[in-house]
Amino acid sequence: MAAVILNDGYVDRFRQGTLSVLEHEKRRLYRWLPLAILATTGTVLAAVVGGLLVDWRDIPASVQAALWKLTVAGGLILVLLFAVVLLVLGRSRTGPSWSEPETPPARARLDLEADEAELQERTKALHALVEAVRELTAESQLEQLLKSMVETARRLTGASYTAIGVFDETGQYLTQFITSGMEGAPRQAAGFLPVGTGVLGQVVNKEGVLRSKDAAPAPPAPSFPTPPQPMRSILNMSIRAHGRLFGELYLMDKQGPGEEITEFTKTDEETVAALALQAGTAIENVTLVKELRSAESQYRLLLESTDQGIYGLDLEDRCTFINKAGALMLGYQPVDVIGKKMHELVHHSFRDGSPYPIAECPINCAFWTGLGCRVDDEVLWKQDGTALPAEYSSYPIMEGGVITGAVVTFTDITERKRAEEVVRSDEERLSAIIATQYDIATADLDQNRLMNLIAERTQALTRASGAAIELVEGEELVLRAASGAATSPLGLRLKAAGGLSGQCVRTGEVLRCDDTGTDTRADLSASRQAGNRSLVVAPVHHARQVIGVLKVFSSKPYAFGDRDVRTVQLMAGLIGAAMRHASEFEEKQALLAERTAALAALQESEERFKGAFHCSGVGMALVAPDGKFLQVNQALCQMLGYSESEFLGMGLQDIGSRNGLESGMALVRKMLEGEIRACETEKQYVRKDDQVVWVKLNASPVHDIHGQPIRFVFLFQDMTTRKRAEENLHRGEDKSRQSS
Structure with a gap:
């Protein structure tokens, strides 16, 4: 039965109503109390006076003791009566005085009956109230x-x-x-x-x-x-x-x-x-x-709505609660775990099976030290004895500033570990492929050696029984490199039309055969003879054409996965890159040889030009597009009377002509604009010493690799002697006509 609690104020009011019934008895006390006080006082005074008047030596000792006790008892009774009077007067607010007239007995009986009726009513109400409160609290x-x-x-x-x-x-x-x-x-x-x-x-x-x-x-x-x-x-x-x-x-x-x-x-x-x-x-x-029930329901809902395991511990490492997800991860039902010591149940050993001391357990340290922890790579032990890779955290539970336990959350990281292993394996493969690429780049360009290197690395990366590289020659595939269980001799020729290799060459796609015994694309007789049950074949591309295949094989069916297919495809790409690199190297070597020969011929031509330029009896000059002299030979210096240094500071416009023909600079502009390709003319030039010389002028441009003129070659041929002879001849003919 639930406890019944009544209000103190109500009880006080009930008590006050009940005490009114005793009012009549109090009035009766006022009547006999003075008489009792007077009687006791007289007795004590008589004893005291008698003791003073009587000779105590004449009274027996027993009588003396009795009188002494009587006197002391009377005094105590007198004191007690006075105390009762004071108490009654103190508790009564409107009590009657000693001279108040006495209440009639009939009226007193009526008051007492009324008070008793009220008391019974209150008592009945109290019992009913107690029962009602009991019902309410239930x-x-x-x-x-x-x-x-x-x-x-x-x-x-x-x-x-x-x-x-x-x-x-x-x-x-x-x-x-x-x-x-x-x-x-x-x-x-x-x-x-x-x-x-x-x-x-x-x-x-x-x-x-x-x-x-x-x-x-x-x-x-x-x-x-x-x-x-x-x-x-x-x-x-x-x-x-x-x-x-x-x-x-x-x-x-x-x-x-x-x-x-x-x-x-x-x-x-x-x-x-x-x-x-x-x-x-x-x-x-x-x-x-x-x-509280709503909060507990929300709490339970939260616990059961997560895929993480959550459980609580008391200070003795006993489980106080665990959600369903956590219990199932450990292979239990929640009821099987509650009250058990969790370290002994799920955390008793390291990954290698060696004992895990509870003093070193990070989970329990949370409520021993008050510090939380998070561990991302340990194991918890399942009911069947297998290890569960887990990441967990443990934090203390505080109540009123006091640690009362710990709450532990854990997650199954099996998939994460598997993904990490895949990533690690992929990284290792990628590193091996990069190392192979580096070896190809730093090795000599012997194609046979490079193909053998790639075959060996591909076999190792895919854990295959063997690997082989076949190149297309006409209608056949020729074995050029082999590794592992590939026992066929190098140079073996097979028809390109059959098998997975031929189909790979025709389609240019990577092909995988999980079981040669059931895959109709595979050459069953050849596979049985070689002992191959599974294959991966990748095309080798060069100059946008399939020039061969790289294939790996195993004696076990279903030996290769998607990662192996990608690995073979990457390694086949390295073969194509290596062959392209070798081809480009050969082309560059040929181009270098051509350029070397051209350079030697150019150098020889330049030497010949220099010899002809400086040793020629004809005046020669190299002129820039702006008309400035870049280089002149000694014959031109003698012809016009200027030194080489003076020429290099001059331009075509600085050499005077007297016959009014186009200047050399005008000819340069026409050649720059493409009006003329070259020119030839006769002009009179004034030497430095003011003498006039006749010159036959030839000019032509020198072009760059883009066909643009970058400089001009001018040839100055001295015709002064011939011109003077022609003038003398003309004068003689004129004289002959005049004389005739």
């Missing part, structure tokens, strides 16, 4: 608790109607409205969640009690139920717990004898007050239990 559902409360309040007080309105957390709006005695039309009149006006609203947000016999209309009050009909007597009070308003309880129209409406009594008020107090506590407890 309820675990809020809805049923509220219904029991209104029924109990109606039964204890005799009210015609009772109702309770439950507020939200703000204390302003109703969330529930439960009634008793309002079924049918009165309940419909109250509404589902009525807002309410009138006198009942006056106690909203107040801790007081409203009790009235004839309730008059009152100003509107929001957020409180409207009574179903005019009220004649009401009793209303709030339901609170720890200062929070949970709701309002009100009772209407107390039924007296003969079903007449009477006023709610003080006892009703105290009963309902105690009921409301206990109901507030019960409602708070039910609400807390509901919230």
Whole structure:
């Protein structure tokens, strides 16, 4: 049975009402107490006076002892009586004086009977209240608790109607409205969640009690139920717990004898007050239990909604909880793990099987040291004895600043370890391929040696039984390199039309055969003869053509996976790159030889040009596109009377001509613009010493590799002697004509 707790204030009020029954006995005490005091005082005085007047030597010792004891006892009784008087006077606020007239015995009996009736009524109400509180505290559902409360309040007080309105957390709006005695039309009149006006609203947000016999209309009050009909007597009070308003309880129209409406009594008020107090506590407890269950449900939902394992430990390493995912990862059901020592159960050994001391366990160190930890590569042991690669973390649980245990989360990292192994293997393969590429780049360009190197590396990377490289020659495939179990002699020729190798050459695609015994593409007889059960064949490309194949084979079926296919494809690409590199090297070597021969011829031509330039009897000059002299020979210097250094500081425009023909600079511009390709003309030039010389001028451009003129060659041939002879001849002919 749940414990029943009553309000102290109610008990005090009940006690005060009950003590009024003893008022009559107190008055009787006032009558005989003075007589007892006088009698005791006389006895003590008589003993004292007798002791003074009588000679004590004449009295026996026993009598002396008796008188002495009597005197002391009388004194103590006298002191006690005075103390009782003072106590009675102190506890009585309006007690009667000693001269107050005596109450008649008949009236005293009537008062006593009335007090006894009231006491019986209070006792009966108390028993009913205790039983009601017991019933309320036994309820675990809020809805049923509220219904029991209104029924109990109606039964204890005799009210015609009772109702309770439950507020939200703000204390302003109703969330529930439960009634008793309002079924049918009165309940419909109250509404589902009525807002309410009138006198009942006056106690909203107040801790007081409203009790009235004839309730008059009152100003509107929001957020409180409207009574179903005019009220004649009401009793209303709030339901609170720890200062929070949970709701309002009100009772209407107390039924007296003969079903007449009477006023709610003080006892009703105290009963309902105690009921409301206990109901507030019960409602708070039910609400807390509901919230606790909701929080526990959310907590369980969170635990069961993750794929991580989560479990808790107490300070003795015993499991306090574990989610389903964690238990299944370890091969258990949650019930099998609760209460077990987890280190002994799942963390007792290292990966290699050696014992794992609990003192070194990072999980337990969390609640020993108060420091959390995370370990990303250990094992937990499953129920079947196998190791579970796991990543886990352990952090202490703190309650009030005290460590009470630890919470552990762990994850199965089997897939992560497998992925890491794949990545590690791929990295190793990639490193081997890069090393092979480096070896190809740094080795000599002997194709046979390079193909043997690639075949050996490919076999090792794919863990194949053997590897081979075949190149296309006409309609045949010729074995050029082999490694491992490839026992066929180099130079062996096979028809390119058959088998996987021929199909690879035709399609240019990588082909994989998992079992030559069932794959119709494979040459079954050749495969059986060579002992091959699985194959991977990749094409070798060069100059956008398939020039051969690289293949690996194994004596076991299904020996190669996708990673092996990619590896063979990459290695086949290295063969093509190596052959392309060798071809390009040969082409470059031939080009270098051609360029070397051309350079030698050019150098020889330049030497010849230099010899002819400087030793020629004809004046020669190299002229820039702007007309400046770049180089002149000695014959030109003698012809025009300038030194070589003077020429190099001059241009064609600085050499004067006298016959008005086009200057040399004009000829250069025409050749630059493409009007003429070369020119030949006769001109008169003035030497440095002002002598006139006749010159036959030839000019032609020198082009770069793009066909653009970069300089011009001018030839100056001295014709002065011939011109003078022609002039003399003409003068002689003229004289002959004149004489004839």
